[in-house]
Amino acid sequence: xxxxxxxxxxxxxxxxxxxxxxxxxxxxxxxxxxxxxxxxxxxxxxxxxxxxxxxxxxxxxxxxxxxxxxxxxxxxxxxxxxxxxxxxxxxxxxxxxxxxxxxxxxxxxxxxxxxxxxxxxxxxxxxxxxxxxxxxxxxxxxxxxxxxxxxxxxxxxxxxxxx
Amino acid sequence: xxxxxxxxxxxxxxxxxxxxxxxxxxxxxxxxxxxxxxxxxxxxxxxxxxxxxxxxxxxxxxxxxxxxxxxxxxxxxxxxxxxxxxxxxxxxxxxxxxxxxxxxxxxxxxxxxxxxxxxxxxxxxxxxxxxxxxxxxxxxxxxxxxxxxxxxxxxxxxxxxxxxxxxxxxxxxxxxxxxxxxxxxxxxxxxxxxxxxx
Numbered sequence: 001x002x003x004x005x006x007x008x009x010x011x012x013x014x015x016x017x018x019x020x021x022x023x024x025x026x027x028x029x030x031x032x033x034x035x036x037x038x039x040x041x042x043x044x045x046x047x048x049x050x051x052x053x054x055x056x057x058x059x060x061x062x063x064x065x066x067x068x069x070x071x072x073x074x075x076x077x078x079x080x081x082x083x084x085x086x087x088x089x090x091x092x093x094x095x096x097x098x099x100x101x102x103x104x105x106x107x108x109x110x111x112x113x114x115x116x117x118x119x120x121x122x123x124x125x126x127x128x129x130x131x132x133x134x135x136x137x138x139x140x141x142x143x144x145x146x147x148x149x150x151x152x153x154x155x156x157x158x159x160x161x162x163x
Numbered sequence: 164x165x166x167x168x169x170x171x172x173x174x175x176x177x178x179x180x181x182x183x184x185x186x187x188x189x190x191x192x193x194x195x196x197x198x199x200x201x202x203x204x205x206x207x208x209x210x211x212x213x214x215x216x217x218x219x220x221x222x223x224x225x226x227x228x229x230x231x232x233x234x235x236x237x238x239x240x241x242x243x244x245x246x247x248x249x250x251x252x253x254x255x256x257x258x259x260x261x262x263x264x265x266x267x268x269x270x271x272x273x274x275x276x277x278x279x280x281x282x283x284x285x286x287x288x289x290x291x292x293x294x295x296x297x298x299x300x301x302x303x304x305x306x307x308x309x310x311x312x313x314x315x316x317x318x319x320x321x322x323x324x325x326x327x328x329x330x331x332x333x334x335x336x337x338x339x340x341x342x343x344x345x346x347x348x349x350x351x352x353x354x355x356x357x358x359x360x361x
Contacts, residue, residue, distance in 0.1 A: 044194075
């Protein structure tokens with residue numbers, strides 16, 4: 001298997017996560033697709049620097065979330081993008097209205113968080129271990145636990161305010 | 164509702180995007196080609212076109228400088244030329260700093276720190292740019308009236324009577340608007356930095 005094939009296989013295994021990360025850092029479909037392409041581009045550019053000390057998926061998450069931050073800085077300078085699969089462009093438009101409502105609730109909650117907490121919530125939802133979260137984010141495991149319990153409390157307060 | 168309850172919608176979304184195997188070698192090559200081309204285009208269009216307009220205006224004022232026949236108009240002309248050269252430079256520097264991609268292999272927290280610092284610097288430069296733009300606007304009004312209408316506003320008694328009070332009121336509202344516009348972003352950046360440093 002050559003480098004491109006290895007890379008594509010890794011991307012295909014993690015493409016769902018890449019699209020969801022992009023969805024949570026953007027507000028419009030066009031912007032999200034642009035971010036997805038930027039992530040793929042940067043992953044490919046940095047693929048040689050992946051040192052295999054961490055899991056491939058851990059590295060993909062780290063790069064994808066870092067690119068999402070970079071994208072936030074330059075997002076106002078919009079440029080045309082390569083058309084991508086139509087099915088992917090429909091990610092938030094889920095067919096089941098209850099699912100759609102749940103997704104909107106998730107997005108509303110995440111949008112209110114600061115960027116550090118947003119990163120933690122994404123990794124939590126992806127069911128990463130505390131050790132993996134600490135490695136990707138670059139903080140201690142105990143710090144991850146403290147911040148997550150604070151985020152959970154914040155969500156409870158938010159829900160009780162809405163009720 | 165708990166954070167764990169939101170996992171369902173997260174995983175349902177995964178199911179929707181993992182079915183099609185859309186990322187192919189051809190698509191990867193296309194993205195790489197397009198991103199490289201657009202990266203160059205972005206720099207050329209945004210930074211060069213804005214700077215060109217300012218440079219042309221500065222050259223025009225310099226070329227017509229002999230028409231500015233009073234000390235007031237000459238000082239105004241010099242200030243306008245300096246601002247027309249300074250504004251694109253500030254813009255160029257701030258956009259360059261913002262567009263710097265950096266190292267994506269770093270930890271998320273390190274990237275966030277750099278992001279918050281860059282954002283604070285960008286906001287400071289934008290505030291400076293807006294203030295200079297306002298001064299440029301005033302100088303251009305005086306110069307355009309002279310260069311295209313042949314009138315010297317400084318000889319008009321109404322100009323001195325009204326320009327200062329009106330400018331002051333305008334500046335007051337303008338400064339409040341600038342403060343309000345950037346305050347939230349600045350506060351968020353500072354809070355993020357504080358949290359990352361704890």
